[in-house]
Amino acid sequence: MTSAIEAAFKAIRAAVGPKGVVDDPQELERYLTETRGMYRGRTGLVVRPASTAEVAEVVRLAAAARLPIVPQGGNTGLCGGAVPQDEHAVLVSLGRMNRIRAIDPADFTITTEAGCILADIQKAAEAADRLFPLSLGAEGSCEIGGNLSTNAGGIGVLHYGNMRDLCLGLEVVLPDGRIWNGLGALRKDNTGYDLKQLFIGAEGTLGIITAATLKLFPRPREIETAFLALAKASDAMELFARARAASGDQLTAFELIPRRGLDFAARHVAGIVDPMDRPHAWYALFDVSSSRPGSNLRASLETFLSEVAEAGLIADGVLASSEQQSQQLWRIREAMVEAQKYEGGSIKHDVSVAVSRVAECIERLTVAVEARILGCRPLAFGHVGDGNIHFNVSEPARPDLKTDPAPTKAFLARRLELNDIVHGIVAEMGGSISAEHGIGILKRDELPRYKPAVALDLMRAVKRALDPDDVMNPGKVFTLDELKAEARPRRRAR
């Protein structure tokens, strides 16, 4: 390590104080390992600044020494976006910045620091009789700064939009350490470029989000949950369009579940039972909700169900008769994901196509992967209303799966091969190879194959404009070489 780098590390340590530095090797682990264990991080220093000013000072010092800066929230992303990859990298964990700065029920807004855990924001909103609608599997540990940086999706996108749609303003530390204060509760502001859009979904490559003003909504008073059996996936599309129209656009979630998902869940997760008498090929699970008491939702839903049954669109149906039953039905959706790890290895894809092409896409993907790997077991589920398909391919069944569910290495080794098939078909259909999880490291090298060259040029132009020295989360979204080739030479003090 050169003395310049040593001096920078020393100054950064001083800037955050002893409480802001992680030195304990065991504690360091959680910042360096990634949920699925796909990446192992390397870093020179892990800091946990307590304020925006401290983040700014850390970035200023690191940038001056040309050290790579890697922002990290709850570290629950699945693409390696928060994994540091350089022995000189400064990992900036936002976890100590977890204050809710303001909540205003009349404005339907909340202003929180980046390190706030999503579930805590949901709770704070609820305490003010409001709803913060972002909802996803990791909500108990993911942080809002990470949700913003990855433009998180989840169950509620259909009705409330994704993270981008839920954000009114941002506070960001720029790659040179300056602070841009773009917070504020304005619903309308057309004074120039909408700068917050640059940082949302940029995976930390353009700056570090330190705080945000977010939209709140009226809290639902009535929720009705339906679990319907379908003969084929394509019936879900028609059902979705009809349900959306008939519900007065109050369809707040709409998920597709395959028979295999229900089987997996019932086999491995305690308390999961098939709510119907006989098996069906597909299921649609959806919520209709209203913040208006006496909205007559249930009667409308009953009418709707008898109409679609008469039209032959559904084979069977259950309408939850209590909140508890609703939770039981939703538990199937979660249990299916959980159960997959007891079925050996799986190769996962997070793709999207136009809503109307979801069934066609699932069909094509299934045929293609089954032809490539005999006996493999694709599990296709997802947020149909957003066109988002989670296409997780489980390894072929084997006799010893029950006693040894550990992934078969030879199967996992075929990840890139399956990725190629799946992403190739999705691209052909005008879809996206990353619907909600982002690019990170995982899909970085694939991106140039599927994104038009003009789009990549525009992305690089923006990156160079805001971070000419490529200090912010280098090697994420863009390959290192990609930027090096065009940007001014990296003057790393090695």
Added chain:
Amino acid sequence: MTSAIEAAFKAIRAAVGPKGVVDDPQELERYLTETRGMYRGRTGLVVRPASTAEVAEVVRLAAAARLPIVPQGGNTGLCGGAVPQDEHAVLVSLGRMNRIRAIDPADFTITTEAGCILADIQKAAEAADRLFPLSLGAEGSCEIGGNLSTNAGGIGVLHYGNMRDLCLGLEVVLPDGRIWNGLGALRKDNTGYDLKQLFIGAEGTLGIITAATLKLFPRPREIETAFLALAKASDAMELFARARAASGDQLTAFELIPRRGLDFAARHVAGIVDPMDRPHAWYALFDVSSSRPGSNLRASLETFLSEVAEAGLIADGVLASSEQQSQQLWRIREAMVEAQKYEGGSIKHDVSVAVSRVAECIERLTVAVEARILGCRPLAFGHVGDGNIHFNVSEPARPDLKTDPAPTKAFLARRLELNDIVHGIVAEMGGSISAEHGIGILKRDELPRYKPAVALDLMRAVKRALDPDDVMNPGKVFTLDELKAEARPRRRAR
């Protein structure tokens, strides 16, 4: 004119063919004059390309010769953003590109060219049993490309969002003539930066939008309209929050109207009558709507009204009993704007603050302008649910106003003075000096006073990254000097 410029003009003419060039002096007028007559344009050539390829060729040729390029839609913007200001400028009118390329009711999407008139898009959606919710005064002549470039707002923002929220994908001709095809009906796509956000609201300074994929919604089946009398503006905020919650978030418009507005409308516009027995200080006009038949909206609204009456929040109220009566009530809102021109000159402001501070803002603005210009008559109305206040100050009443409503020049001459007062207060309250109309030329020179320096730096960085030669709509949003000072020298072939 140098021969290089002459050659460029000749090549551009050839690229669009005779049908694509406007030479007739009378016809030229509509491209050079601006709605309110505040600006008079100058241009070297007006072209009307028929396709994206033609737009690209025009831009490529103009950019190569470093000619300023000014995109224009319906020319209904009120900030001068579409006014060419240079004898060598190439004005690119998108009006011939008015095809609807695709409409997909199952996907709830429509793909249209930039020159489509907003009302035509609304009609196409309706024909497919869908709603395109953008709705504003100029909808009969404004074009969607302009709506996108200015991130248009209007009545429906409260429920459906502004133009930015309604856009799924864009096709854009970049400042060097390359085409970025970012069309597509994906609801979720996290493959890198969300490039469309750059061009929406950029007022043509980063490229020319040539087509867009837009969101559609289920069509409302039931609409209930209420017109309520309030003792003070601040009661509207409380009423809004309650109505939003009680309506199950199906409040699709919420407007504030002052007594003066109703007076003006009744005085000058045929068919406008006060729907109440005695005058009140303020009125709230709102719609609750649902695409679900049998949604029980009316009963809920009646319950809501008796509750707010009991709480002393409203002084009187009318619930429209027919579609015709609903239209009559909404006619007051439109007539108020129309009527103002019969009351002499007016100096207009389009500002926003947090929703909860709308009443406070109106109060402060009113006190301040009345103190500065004795007898002036502020008309404060707007989209309360978005925090958007239209603060239009009419000149003091004079005896001959009835016979001579032409603006008093001495009053109009005080525009910048009033702007300073109004924008100063709004800025102090954390608000925006342009809620929905943009910056254009009108607010360009004021912007640096109200926008943080860091934000302006970021904007300039993006502008330079995408349009290093400042050929796209120069002198809009940014002052010419602003960019010149930092960008590489302009090599204009003069």
